[in-house]
Each structure stands twice: as structure tokens, then as C-alpha cells.
Amino acid sequence: MSTRILLGYLRTGVIFPKNLSGKGLSRPRTNIISGQQSCSIHVDSPPVEPTLTTSYAHGTSTRSLLGCTVGQALQAAVERWPDREAVVIMQDGIRKTFTQFQQEVDQAAAGLLALGLKKGDRLGMWGPNTYEWILMQFATAKAGIILVSVNPAYQLKEVEFALRKVGVNAVVCPTQFKTQRYCDMLRQLCPDMDTSSPGAIKSSRLPELRTVIVTDSEQPGTFHMKQVMDAGSSQYLKELEDLQRKLSFDDPINIQFTSGTTGAPKGATLSHHNIVNNAYFIGARVGYLWRPHIKICLPVPMYHCFGSVGGGMVVAVHGATLVFPSPGYDSRANLAAMQSERCTFVYGTPTMFIDMLGQPDLATYDLSSVEGAIMAGSPCPPEVVRKVIKNMDIQEVSVSTHTMVHTPQFLRLN
Numbered sequence: 401m402s403t404r405i406l407l408g409y410l411r412t413g414v415i416f417p418k419n420l421s422g423k424g425l426s427r428p429r430t431n432i433i434s435g436q437q438s439c440s441i442h443v444d445s446p447p448v449e450p451t452l453t454t455s456y457a458h459g460t461s462t463r464s465l466l467g468c469t470v471g472q473a474l475q476a477a478v479e480r481w482p483d484r485e486a487v488v489i490m491q492d493g494i495r496k497t498f499t500q501f502q503q504e505v506d507q508a509a510a511g512l513l514a515l516g517l518k519k520g521d522r523l524g525m526w527g528p529n530t531y532e533w534i535l536m537q538f539a540t541a542k543a544g545i546i547l548v549s550v551n552p553a554y555q556l557k558e559v560e561f562a563l564r565k566v567g568v569n570a571v572v573c574p575t576q577f578k579t580q581r582y583c584d585m586l587r588q589l590c591p592d593m594d595t596s597s598p599g600a601i602k603s604s605r606l607p608e609l610r611t612v613i614v615t616d617s618e619q620p621g622t623f624h625m626k627q628v629m630d631a632g633s634s635q636y637l638k639e640l641e642d643l644q645r646k647l648s649f650d651d652p653i654n655i656q657f658t659s660g661t662t663g664a665p666k667g668a669t670l671s672h673h674n675i676v677n678n679a680y681f682i683g684a685r686v687g688y689l690w691r692p693h694i695k696i697c698l699p700v701p702m703y704h705c706f707g708s709v710g711g712g713m714v715v716a717v718h719g720a721t722l723v724f725p726s727p728g729y730d731s732r733a734n735l736a737a738m739q740s741e742r743c744t745f746v747y748g749t750p751t752m753f754i755d756m757l758g759q760p761d762l763a764t765y766d767l768s769s770v771e772g773a774i775m776a777g778s779p780c781p782p783e784v785v786r787k788v789i790k791n792m793d794i795q796e797v798s799v800s801t802h803t804m805v806h807t808p809q810f811l812r813l814n
Contacts, residue, residue, distance in 0.1 A: 466680050466717070469649045469672040470541035473716040478502045481719045484693070488723045489531045490737050496531075498719075501538075508539035510632030510640045515570070515599055515611055515623065519544030519643065522566055522608075522655070525703070526550040526559065526573040526582060528727035532615040532625060533702045534712050536572055541653050541672065544643060548655045548667075549703040552577065556585050558665075563589075563606050566655050566667050570611035575619065577727060583619050586612055594620040598627075649673045656705055678705070679713035683720075686745070686772060686798050694720040695769075697743040699734045699752060706776055706800075711747060731755040735765045742769040746794070749777035750784050757787050767792055776800035 458465070466473070477486075478498045486501040487494070496504065517523065523545050525536050540547040548568055550559065563571070573582040587593050590603035590612075598621060599611045612622040649672040657665040688694050698711040714720045725737035734756060738746055748756070753775060756762065773794045775785065780799045788794050 463681075463684065465673070465677050467649055467673070468676060469644075469647050469651075470538060470653060470676060470713070470716065471644060471647070472649075473676050473713075474498075474502055474505065474538055474542075477716050477719050484719060485721045486715050487531065487534060488721065488741060490723065490725050490733065490741075491727060492531065494531050501535075504535060504629075505538040505542060506637060506640060507629050507632040508535055509542040510636035511628035511630070512539060512543050512545060512570075513639055513643075514631035514633065514636045515628065517543065517545055517570055517611070519646070519651075520546065521569040522546045522548050523570045523572065524548040524550045524563055524568040526552060526554070526571055527615070528552050528574075528577050529698070529702050529707070529724050530574070530615065530727055531724075532572060532574075534715075534722070537702070537708060537712050538716070542640060542644070544647050544651060544653075546652050546655060546669075549657070549708060551657065551703050552580060552701065556588060558660075559585060560589055560605060562657060562665060562667075563609065565665075567608040568606070569608050570613065571609065572613045572615065572625075574615045575617045583612075583614060583622075590621075593622070596621040598623045647672075649676070654708070656703075656708075675705075675709045675713050676717060678709050679717040682710050683714055683718040686774065686796070688714065688718040688720065691744065691771075694718060694745060695723060695741060695743045696720050697723050697725060697734055697738045697741070697746040697770075699725055699729050700747050700749065700777070704777070706747065706774075710774065710776075710800075729755075731759055735759065735762070735767070738770055739766045744769055744771045745773065746770055747774045747776075750775060750780045751778070753784055753788055757784070757791055762791065767794070770794050772796035772798065774798045774800055 468476070482499045483497050485495055486498045487496045512523070523536065523540050525533055525547055527533065537547055548562070548566055550562055554562065571586065573586070575581075575583050589605050590601050590609065592603070593601050593612065596602065601610050601612060601621060603609055613625060613628055614622045615625045618624050651671060652669045653672050654670040654675060655667045656670065657667050659665065683689060694714075696711060696714065698707060700707045700711070702708045702712060711722055715722050723737050723741045723743055726733040729752060731752070734746065734748075734752075737743065753773070770792070771794070773788060773796070775788070775797060776799065785797050785799065788797055
């Protein structure tokens with residue numbers, strides 16, 4: 401494919417600043433594509449012989465894209481902030497520094513390899529916000545396994561469609577959460593699960609599924625999370641270390657589903673490059689690059705990019721501490737977490753903020769440490785933003801709109 405044909409598909413206009421270093425640009429904008437919006441864009445030199453290859457195109461920018469995998473981003477954070485807390489799970493009393501978190505990520509990743517999962521396999525994470533969710537997010541990335549983010553509210557037909565659609569090989573879930581009985585639903589989809597050996601499940605409804613890992617109890621035909629961690633022996637840790645040289649930041653690493661409001665949910669496949677750079681530019685937009693220590697109160701679900709990329713990946717890319725106030729949304733738990741952990745940012749949908757604003761004892765919580773908020777997930781009414789600024793004394797509110805499931809754009813209000 402020639403460069404001209406390739407560029408014919410690009411419709412992105414690049415807006416140049418009026419002034420660079422006090423002077424205007426010396427080179428005028430170039431019209432590259434006839435009939436398209438004017439743009440000036442740099443493209444790496446095309447091959448002499450036209451071939452199908454990986455190509456990158458970028459406009460003029462003061463920031464380069466990060467060329468690293470999820471594992472490399474986490475390693476860089478560990479080297480820079482080894483003793484800083486990376487993850488805090490309020491309900492379970494779990495606190496992990498970056499060093500501790502990486503050690504457990506490696507152990508979990510080695511355990512997944514020991515179970516027979518391999519690079520390119522798909523692992524579905526199905527459940528609420530727990531430590532195991534973010535642990536699996538990074539462990540699968542280190543092992544080259546594609547994490548499938550499964551809505552914890554899915555019912556039987558919905559989860560069957562999602563798991564079958566992308567060919568999930570393994571599922572990680574709790575026994576149940578509130579009214580959601582995850583193991584019981586999997587038994588309906590895999591009738592022989594109770595009599596199967598762990599890792600040897602066979603089901604005509606989910607033909608690719610072999611392994612179920614339960615996070616909080618021992619169930620017939622499944623592995624317990626502790627067994628996975630224990631399986632990560634030195635042999636598999638060495639295999640994991642060798643595997644890192646075979647991973648590319650262009651490898652697919654995450655599948656997220658659309659909401660399904662206009663039909664069946666569609667899976668969007670994301671690479672290391674996608675989510676690492678998404679997290680980087682989210683942080684750059686709201687000031688994580690210059691703030692000394694970011695502590696994020698995260699009530700939004702991890703199965704959505706708001707939680708897993710805007711929250712989980714920001715841990716590795718910006719050295720943030722991620723505070724999970726509760727497994728499912730709880731406005732009072734959010735306020736208590738912000739107060740006790742001295743959080744500097746809080747995420748939420750407009751309805752979450754409306755609920756927090758509606759708490760009768762809101763004024764009794766000390767939210768003085770909270771510098772900013774990100775409000776996203778649905779249209780954000782201006783009056784809600786104004787109340788957050790006034791009543792919660794959060795002076796920087798960034799409103800994000802999401803294109804599909806992976807590309808947030810921000811409007812900052814303060």
C-alpha cells in the first residue's frame with residue numbers, strides 16, 4: 401500500500417499553535433490529501449516494495465507516545481517509587497507498595513503459565529472491584545494473555561455471548577457478589593464443571609473454556625486463587641522472564657465490550673500501546689505529571705476503561721496510589737475513603753457525584769485533600785459540576801467523553 405493510499409484513509413486535521421518559541425511556523429501547512437481536510441503529518445518512510453506492515457503516523461506534538469508494554473511501565477514505576485503504596489483495598493484491609501504489588505503480579509503471571517495458559521490466550525475477569533481484578537490486569541499483561549473485561553452485572557445469556565464471542569479460555573471470578581451468583585451461572589453453562597478436573601472443563605456452550613479460577617472459595621472443578629499463586633514456581637518465573645523479550649507493545653492485551661445499547665455488545669481489542677498511552681495522556685491532561693503524589697479514590701467499575709485504564713494503568717504510568725473504597729458503588733464508603741486516605745482525586749459518573757452530594761452528612765467529611773475530580777460515563781449536567789465545586793470544594797473538575805470504550809477526551813473546568 402503506497403503512502404498516498406494509506407493517508408487517504410486519514411481524516412484527522414492537525415491544528416498548529418499560533419506561536420512556537422515566540423515565532424510563527426516557518427513552513428506553511430501542506431495539503432497532502434486531495435479533497436480531505438488540510439493537515440500536515442509525518443509518516444515513516446514507506447518500504448521500497450509495497451508490503452503489509454505496521455505503520456505509525458503522528459502530528460506535531462511536544463510529547464512523544466510511550467513505546468513500552470504494561471509490564472515495562474510497571475517496572476519503571478517500581479524503580480522510581482518502590483516503597484510508595486500502589487493499591488489500597490479498603491474493605492479487605494489490603495495495602496501493597498509498588499514493590500510488593502509487582503512481586504505478586506509476577507507470581508500470579510507465573511501461576512497462569514503453570515496452569516497451561518499461554519501468550520495470546522484469553523482470560524475473562526468477571527466480578528466487582530477487588531484486589532484480584534487489578535492483580536489479574538497486570539498479571540495477564542506480563543504473561544501476554546489477553547484480559548477480557550466482563551461486566552459483573554451480566555446475566556446468563558449475556559455472559560455466554562461475551563465469553564463465546566471472544567473465545568475465552570479461562571475465567572476468574574468470585575463465588576458470588578450480592579445477587580450475582582457467578583459460579584452457579586458458570587455451572588449452567590458448563591454442566592460437567594463439578595465433575596471435571598481443574599483446568600479440564602469441557603462445554604459445548606463455551607467450547608474454548610477450560611479453566612475457572614475462583615477468588616474467594618474452593619469449588620469443584622476449579623482452581624482457588626491461592627493455588628494459582630502457589631503454582632508460580634521458579635521454573636515458571638524464569639519462563640515469565642524469558643517471555644518478556646517476546647512481547648511487543650503492539651500485542652493485543654485487553655478486550656473491552658461496548659454497552660450493547662444498539663445491538664449485541666461488540667468487543668474492542670486494545671494493545672499495550674493503546675492503554676499505556678491512554679493512561680499517560682489522561683494523566684498529562686489533569687496534571688498528574690507535575691503533582692508530587694496522586695491518590696485516586698476509585699468507585700467506578702474496573703471492567704470499564706474509566707476504571708481499568710484511567711485508574712489501573714495510571715498506577716503504573718504515573719505512580720498513582722489507587723484506593724478502592726468498596727467492591728460495588730457505596731457513596732458513604734467513597735466519602736470515608738477520601739477522608740481517611742487523604743485522596744487527591746476522585747472519579748465517578750454524574751449519578752455517583754449526585755449521590756455523594758445528596759448525603760445529609762456530607763459537610764462532616766474532611767475532603768480538603770481532594771484537589772480534582774474526573775466525571776465521565778454519561779452526559780455531565782453543568783449544575784452537578786457546579787455543586788461538586790461548591791459543596792465538595794473540589795476546584796478542578798475534568799469532564800470526559802468516551803468514544804466507544806477506549807478513547808476519552810477531556811474538558812477541564814475550574
